[in-house]
Amino acid sequence: MAKLNWFYFAAPNTFYPLAGKMIPWFTAAALGLAAIGLYIGFFVAPTDFQQGEGYRIIFVHVPTAWMSMFLYVVMAFWAAIGLAFNTRLSSMMAQAIAPTGALMTFLALWTGSLWGKPMWGAWWVWDARLTSELILLFLYIGFMALQASIDDPRRADRAGAVLAIVGVINVPIIYFSVQWWNTLHQGASVSITRSPSMATTMLWGMLVMALAFWMYSIAVVLVRVRAIILERERNTDWVRDLKARGAAK
Amino acid sequence: MGSVDAFKALVRRDLLLAMRRRADVLTTLIFFVIVVSLFPLGVGPELETLREIAPGVVWVAALLASMLALGRLFSSDYADGTLEQMVLAPQPLGLLVGAKIVAHWLVSGLPLVLIAPVLGIQYDMSWEALGILMLSLAIGTPVLGLIGAVGAALTLGLRGGGVLVSLLVLPLYIPVLIFGAGAVDAAATGTGAGAHLSLLGAFLAVSLFFAPWAAALGLRISLE
Numbered sequence: 001m002a003k004l005n006w007f008y009f010a011a012p013n014t015f016y017p018l019a020g021k022m023i024p025w026f027t028a029a030a031l032g033l034a035a036i037g038l039y040i041g042f043f044v045a046p047t048d049f050q051q052g053e054g055y056r057i058i059f060v061h062v063p064t065a066w067m068s069m070f071l072y073v074v075m076a077f078w079a080a081i082g083l084a085f086n087t088r089l090s091s092m093m094a095q096a097i098a099p100t101g102a103l104m105t106f107l108a109l110w111t112g113s114l115w116g117k118p119m120w121g122a123w124w125v126w127d128a129r130l131t132s133e134l135i136l137l138f139l140y141i142g143f144m145a146l147q148a149s150i151d152d153p154r155r156a157d158r159a160g161a162v163l164a165i166v167g168v169i170n171v172p173i174i175y176f177s178v179q180w181w182n183t184l185h186q187g188a189s190v191s192i193t194r195s196p197s198m199a200t201t202m203l204w205g206m207l208v209m210a211l212a213f214w215m216y217s218i219a220v221v222l223v224r225v226r227a228i229i230l231e232r233e234r235n236t237d238w239v240r241d242l243k244a245r246g247a248a249k
Numbered sequence: 250m251g252s253v254d255a256f257k258a259l260v261r262r263d264l265l266l267a268m269r270r271r272a273d274v275l276t277t278l279i280f281f282v283i284v285v286s287l288f289p290l291g292v293g294p295e296l297e298t299l300r301e302i303a304p305g306v307v308w309v310a311a312l313l314a315s316m317l318a319l320g321r322l323f324s325s326d327y328a329d330g331t332l333e334q335m336v337l338a339p340q341p342l343g344l345l346v347g348a349k350i351v352a353h354w355l356v357s358g359l360p361l362v363l364i365a366p367v368l369g370i371q372y373d374m375s376w377e378a379l380g381i382l383m384l385s386l387a388i389g390t391p392v393l394g395l396i397g398a399v400g401a402a403l404t405l406g407l408r409g410g411g412v413l414v415s416l417l418v419l420p421l422y423i424p425v426l427i428f429g430a431g432a433v434d435a436a437a438t439g440t441g442a443g444a445h446l447s448l449l450g451a452f453l454a455v456s457l458f459f460a461p462w463a464a465a466l467g468l469r470i471s472l473e
Contacts, residue, residue, distance in 0.1 A: 131423075138420035145416050149407050158470045159403045162463055163417060166399055 012089050012229045013238040019222040026219035033212035040205035054118040058202075061111035063210035064104045067217055068136060071101035075143075076168040079161035089225075091157035092232065094164065095147060096225040100217050102140035109133055139167040153232055255340040256348045263352030266325075277318045278360045284310040285368045296373045303372035304382065304433035311361050311386060311429075312422050315393040316415055318357035319401040322349065322394075323468070327405055336472055342465040350391075350398050350461065358390035374437070381436035381446075388449045389429040395453075395460035396421050402467030425452060 009015045041059035075097040082091030112130060113123045124130065143160055150156035233239050250258070267274055288306045289299055326332040326349075335345045365386050369379045400418035404410040432445035 135420045135423055138416070142417045142420060145413060146403065149404075149409060149413055155470055155473070159467065162399065162403060162467050162470065166396075166421065166459075166463055 010087055010089055012092070012233055013236070015089055016226060016229050016242075019226050023219055023222050023226075026215045026222065030212050030215035030219055033208055033215060037205055037209035037212050040201060040208060045201045045205050046199055052118075054115065057111050057115045059205050059209045061108060061115055062206050063213040064111065065108040065133065066210055067213050068101060068105040068108050068133065071097055071104060071217060072136060072139070072164075073168060075101060076161075076164040079157070079164040083158055083161035083165075088232070089229075091161065092225050092228045093221070094160065095157070096221045096228055097217075098140055098144050098147075099224070100220050102137060102144065104213070104217070105133060105137040105140060109137065143167070250340070252340050252344055255338070256344055259345055259348035260352045260355075263349060264355060267352070267356040273321060274356050274360070277314050277357045278364060280317060281310050281314040281361050282364065282368065284313060286371070289371070299372045300374060300437070303369060303374050304378070304430040304437070306372070307365055307368055307382060308386075308389075308426050308430040308433075311365070311390060312393065312419070312426055314361060315358060315390060315397060316418055316422070318353070319397040319414055319418070320411055321357075322353050322398060322401045323405055327472075332468065333472060336469060342468065343461040346398065346402075346464045346468065347461040350394050350464075353398075354391050354394045358394055361390060362386045374433075378433055378437040381442045382433045385429045385432040385442070385446060385449060388446065388453055389425050392425050392449070392452045392456050393422060395456040395464075396425075398464040399460055399467055402464040402471060405468065405471040425449065428452070 009018055037059060041056055045056070045059075047053055075094045078090045078097065079094035081087060082089075082094060109130070112133070116125060117123050143163055146163055147156045147160045150159060230239060285307055288302065292298060292302065323332060326335070336342055338345065362383055365382055366379045369382050374382065397414075397418050400414045400421075403417065404414045407413060428445045428448045432442040432449065435445055436442040
């Protein structure tokens with residue numbers, strides 16, 4: 001029996017076509033889930049008795065905030081794998097995730113500020129979670145700036161990996177900041193152990209939207225990683241073949 | 250040469266080198282004093298306001314001063330090839346990096362701790378708050394040096410290294426700033442600085458364990 005080779009797709013030349021095949025599926029999933037999530041968010045979920053209609057921004061705010069933290073961990077994971085095993089593709093993945101993560105962080109901050117204005121009466125408050133989210137944005141920017149300023153891609157990957165691993169310490173700080181600093185930001189509304197303190201339809205809308213953002217992130221990261229693969233492997237035979245075949249078509 | 254001897258020798262060498270070029274050491278200190286003195290000029294001389302912002306101002310100035318001092322940590326050793334010899338040395342590189350950080354803190358961190366009460370008096374801080382300010386800086390500035398060493402190692406020899414290192418290192422400094430300034434604030438308002446100082450101590454323990462290793466890794470990456 002042939003042993004399943006887990007590392008078959010770890011090579012950029014085998015991953016490139018696979019990623020190309022996966023992109024349409026994830027794009028479709030992202031669009032479909034976003035349509036369902038937005039429908040639930042706008043038409044099914046009831047108006048909040050305290051916060052009125054303004055609360056509906058959470059259907060974008062909460063998923064982007066989740067993704068911003070999650071993507072940082074994923075980025076650090078791939079960067080660490082790339083550092084430990086010297087796999088080229090892992091480091092390219094880390095590099096491809098960073099801009100999407102930064103975008104999610106920025107969106108979370110922006111929508112949070114839009115939400116904060118009617119709720120707290122201020123666009124920005126120096127609350128622990130907002131501040132940690134801002135720090136997260138700085139961490140993403142630092143990671144990208146470090147990689148951009150190193151010309152040798154191998155050194156850029158490894159230096160970025162060390163920085164990402166050091167920065168990942170920040171993600172738990174974000175998560176536990178609510179318990180550490182008792183501030184005016186409301187505590188986490190979704191918890192596994194407690195029954196959720198929000199209406200079920202709101203929760204569903206949020207979860208569906210989170211899945212939509214997840215699918216979007218995967219699709220965009222795959223597109224970006226394909227571009228990075230082509231750029232870095234431009235001198236290899238398989239990319240030349242690809243180009244020749246593309247030209248022949 | 251044993252590891253402990255190498256550690257001591259490297260600390261002594263770096264201190265000796267720093268003493269031969271005292272102006273470099275003084276620059277950091279003067280920068281710290283100037284930044285802290287600028288704030289009353291910008292904010293206004295009311296003692297009530299100054300007393301309130303003093304912990305934050307002193308701590309932010311300490312952050313910036315330690316960040317600016319990072320350029321000196323590895324650059325001259327990198328320029329004359331000493332750093333490569335350290336990487337090739339039989340002693341663990343993490344230990345040697347640790348020695349460099351210790352010497353660096355004695356030269357650039359300790360003076361900040363010692364001058365801070367004088368600046369605090371300018372801001373009309375109470376004696377108790379001044380004590381906590383010194384204590385929090387004494388625990389916090391080594392953390393700044395340790396975290397900064399990682400950034401300095403990663404940006405070694407890069408174009409625009411100075412600005413880049415601030416981008417990498419300042420976000421990681423924020424927890425230290427929060428709890429450092431928080432400790433002084435808590436002391437000034439009488440709620441007790443114990444919890445903040447304990448957390449600072451925890452940061453010191455964690456960074457003491459990981460940072461020299463991460464900085465050594467960064468040096469290997471930069472030098473290969």
